[in-house]
Amino acid sequence: MAKSKQTGARRKPQSRSSNTGRAPAWLLVLSGLLPGLFIAYLVHMHHERDGGVTEIASGSSAGDGDTQQTDEGNGRPRFEFYELLSEMEVVVPDESEPEVSAVPPGDDTPVPAPDSETPAAPAPQPEPEPDDDAQYMVQAGSFRSHEDADRLKARLALMGVQADIHSVEVDGGETWHRVRIGPFADRGRVEAIRGRLEDENVDSILLRMRG
Known part of the structure; x- marks a missing residue:
């Protein structure tokens, strides 16, 4: 009886060691599920990303289609606005050319060409005959200040x-000081004096007086 008890007591550690060497069942199940779940997650993310790109691409295509439909619905090219601007431009005629009235669209009436003939220049007026009694003076300047004169x-x-x-005192009580040369009865002498003044950059006017 004592031997049988000892034998049973010795068998217990053997069974305990055999259980310890084996992995738990739940650990084996978990190690098998994790790779599968990870692969399924990657596949799911891949499909979602492809679907988002497809939706964006289709959305942009739809937007282009709307623009195209809008342009086709209007029945006008997209750049017609610039063509209309060019039609609104009007060429301004030169001042030397006579203005020609514009012909309304659809009117086939010919527009008369502008007259190219130059109007005849007016005939030069004959110079007045010299008056023997006339006196001539040359005015070289007129100043408000006597010092300038x-x-x-x-x-x-x-x-x-x-x-x-x-x-001289003009209207309003203002006094002007005029620098004058003469008088002269000889018109030729007057022109000679004016020529000298012009050479010295002095402007002058010719005055004719009756004595």
Whole structure:
């Protein structure tokens, strides 16, 4: 009886060691499920990404189709606006050419060509005959300041031309000082003096007086 008890006691560690060497069943099941779940997740993500790209591509195609339908519905090319602008441009005629009225669309009436003939120049007016009693004076300048008039008089004196200052009061009570040369009865002498003034860059006007 004692031997049988010892034998049973020795068998218990053997069974315990055999159970310890084996992996639990749930661990084996879990190790088999994890790769499958991971592969299924990758496949699912791949399909979702492909579907999103397809939807975006189809959406952009639909947008292009709407634009095309809008353009086709209007029945006009997309760049017709620029063509209309070019039709609205109007060529402005030169001032020298006579203006020709525009012909409305659909009117086949010919437009008369502008007259190319140049109008005849007016005949030159004959110069008045010299008057023996006329007196001529040359005015070299007119100033509000007497000092400016005296300065021009001194400049003319250096040129050998004698001038005088005539002070006159105009409407409004304003006084002007005029630098004048003459009078002269000889028209040729007057023109010679004016030529000298022009050479010295002095503007002048010719005055004719009756004595």
